[in-house]
Amino acid sequence: MKEDLVNILASIVGEENVKSDIIDRYCYSMDASIYKSIPDVVVFPQTTDQVVEIMKLANTNEIPVTPRGAATGLCGGAVPIEGGIVVDLTQMNKILEIDLDNFCVRVEPGVIQLQLNQELKKQGFFFPPTPGSKKMCTIGGMISTNAGGMTAVKYGVTRNFVLGLKVVLASGEVLSLGGKTLKRSLGLDLTQLFIGSEGTLGIITEALLRIIPLPEETAVIVAPFEDINEAAKAVNSVLNHTIPTAIEIMDRGIIKAVNAYVPELNLPEVDALLYFEIGGTPEEVKKQTELIVETCKKHKSNNVQWTSDPSEKQMLWQGREAAGGAIMNLDKRLVRVYEAEDVCVPISKVPEMVKRFQEISKKYGVPVGLYGHAGDGNIHSGVLIDVRNPEEWQKLKKLTGEVYETAMSLGGNISAEHGIGVLRAGWMDRILGEGLHYVKKIKKVFDPKGILNPGKLGI
Ligand SMILES: Cc1cc2nc3c(=O)[nH]c(=O)nc-3n(C[C@H](O)[C@H](O)[C@H](O)COP(=O)(O)OP(=O)(O)OC[C@H]3O[C@@H](n4cnc5c(N)ncnc54)[C@H](O)[C@@H]3O)c2cc1C
Known part of the structure; x- marks a missing residue:
């Protein structure tokens, strides 16, 4: 990647939050799957505004962007297959609000599942989706993969606990979706569309999650x-x-x-x-x-x-x-x-x-x-x-x-x-059949230049 682009990234997130030497980049070339591919640069934004600026730069210059949480994914989702920028969200890790009157929490995407539940436990509450990787995986990664785990049989998966999202699109536009109400009948549900989209439609920078009381025993x-x-x-x-x-x-x-x-x-x-x-x-x-x-x-x-x-x-x-x-x-x-x-x-x-x-x-x-x-x-x-x-x-x-x-x-x-x-990208045709054509169209609407997490989901 051209040095001037790396310099612009440094001016957005601060020099200390950009890694561009080969050893650092190698460390961000993999997740828990078999895949490996070295990015051109890794950035660690601290705010939604910084993610917006990163996306505007990437979109203008048509640079691939791969969002990354804790990289515990098992299918190469956070691997930058086409190089470009890895946007590591782990430093956006604040619990912004615990609202017990409305049974929800507002968090940044880098909050770790266990960290969230340790805080909620103090109030007698919990966020049920529990992957085996709970000590490491981030809420952003969980939402983007619609993570499940052992408790899904009773409570459901991550999708069932997301009330709202803040998402930065490929263009840098910010969508604020959903809200604190437990029910909504408002036509097509864009919040749900982003869940499980594996970073191909936008970067999640905030999430509103439903929580429930811990069982007594x-x-x-x-x-x-x-x-x-x-x-x-x-x-x-x-x-x-x-x-x-x-x-x-x-x-x-x-x-x-x-x-x-x-x-x-x-x-x-x-x-x-x-x-x-x-x-x-x-x-x-x-x-x-x-x-x-x-x-x-x-x-x-x-x-x-x-x-x-x-x-x-x-x-x-x-x-x-x-x-x-x-x-x-x-x-x-x-x-x-x-x-x-x-x-x-x-x-x-x-x-x-x-x-x-x-x-x-x-x-x-x-x-x-x-x-x-x-x-x-x-x-x-x-x-x-x-x-x-x-x-x-x-x-x-x-x-x-x-x-x-x-x-x-x-x-x-x-x-x-x-x-x-x-x-499993090569299987999407077999799985979705005609549906894949429409999924590709949705991708084009949100990311016309195809810069967000290319090579994933078969789109
Ligand atoms: C030991 C072990 C046990 C596991 N057990 C389970 C289990 O029981 N259940 C289960 O469901 N999974 C499990 N997993 C898989 C993995 O932990 C989950 O998929 C988890 O949700 C990934 O979170 P992460 O933060 O590591 O995301 P990453 O691996 O970093 O990313 C996963 C995907 O999400 C995207 N992404 C990450 N953050 C964002 C963001 N903020 N905005 C947009 N896109 C983003 C990435 O681009 C990528 O496509 C396990 C993994 C391991 C290693």
């Missing part, structure tokens, strides 16, 4: 099943009576990996292990616990464990929490690659999806551990390959294709919460 129930079909029946039966905060599942492969990673957990190596979390008043928790324990037993689960004691709860959750980190233990010579890692199927199809994924893994000789959110049909996978071997990448590509086609044939989709980014 919570409990955890863990139930092993020799047959995954019985586990699925138990989930269905529970959901017929109550909606737990979380219903998580681990398959045999991932249980083995967790046992190798944390041997003292000594999890039962069964077809499926279910984790339930429930919350409410102590009476409600007691009643729900009884219902879930009885239901699991009825579906042939022996050795069901449950507790509402805080330190015991932590112990019980350890197995599920270790799942992501444990995957490498399936075969330590191989490397985990984030591919086919986020399919979603109607919840009744979870056992079939798990079984078919296991078969596909066997067919290609690619080890896999499966875990995820049984309560909403979202199955995560950890697939392992020898990344030095090009043939392994070919196998992985075929495996991914079969997994996606299987999910779609079961009435599901290829990403529940991680998003599209670069990783």
Whole structure:
């Protein structure tokens, strides 16, 4: 990038908030996915006005701009595939307002999920969407990917908690969308359009989020099943009576990996292990616990464990929490690659999806551990390959294709919460069909020169 443009950027955000040497730029070339591409410059705006000036400069000079939160994304969304400017929003990290009279908070995009919930906890409230990356991921990143997590079964995903947004468009124009009312019937909803748009339509510089009171008490129930079909029946039966905060599942492969990673957990190596979390008043928790324990037993689960004691709860959750980190233990010579890692199927199809994924893994000789959110049909996978071997990448590509086609044939989709980014951009035609044509038209309306996060979402 021309030096005079870097100088103009420095005059907008301050010299200390621009990084243009190669080592710094390399650090901003990646997220948690397999992709890497070095930007020409990285800027750290502090205000919406600065983002406006950055966008005006970029638009006039047709420079690609990639918004970036904490870069925990798993599909290359924050990777500057075409170079240009990375706009890192992590320094816009203030909680601007906590409005308990209207059950909402106004935050800057760089606020971290856990930071927000630690503040809200002091007031007895919380912001429910909880990705596994909650200690790192930003609200801006969560909104832009419509992040989910374990609590989605009861509360929904990020989309369900966004009341309003401030967005800077490619031209530098600022849109203030939504407001503090809980309901609105005002025609097309632009706030919702920006949620999940992965930085391709505008840069979010402020968000108004709905919050709710913390449950008085919570409990955890863990139930092993020799047959995954019985586990699925138990989930269905529970959901017929109550909606737990979380219903998580681990398959045999991932249980083995967790046992190798944390041997003292000594999890039962069964077809499926279910984790339930429930919350409410102590009476409600007691009643729900009884219902879930009885239901699991009825579906042939022996050795069901449950507790509402805080330190015991932590112990019980350890197995599920270790799942992501444990995957490498399936075969330590191989490397985990984030591919086919986020399919979603109607919840009744979870056992079939798990079984078919296991078969596909066997067919290609690619080890896999499966875990995820049984309560909403979202199955995560950890697939392992020898990344030095090009043939392994070919196998992985075929495996991914079969997994996606299987999910779609079961009435599901290829990403529940991680998003599209670069990783799945090539699938958008297949997923949206005719719809992609209209999505491309929407992109043109907001970003006619195509400078915002090019190469993402298949647009
Ligand atoms: C260990 C681990 C566990 C995870 N668990 C979950 C999980 O349970 N559920 C889940 O949903 N995801 C999960 N993720 C994925 C990831 O954490 C989420 O997608 C998260 O929302 C990304 O936030 P981020 O701040 O890191 O965004 P980034 O990765 O920096 O960016 C993600 C996308 O948002 C865009 N973007 C970021 N900020 C803005 C902004 N202010 N304006 C416009 N666009 C913006 C970027 O351009 C990019 O396209 C996990 C990731 C890891 C590494």
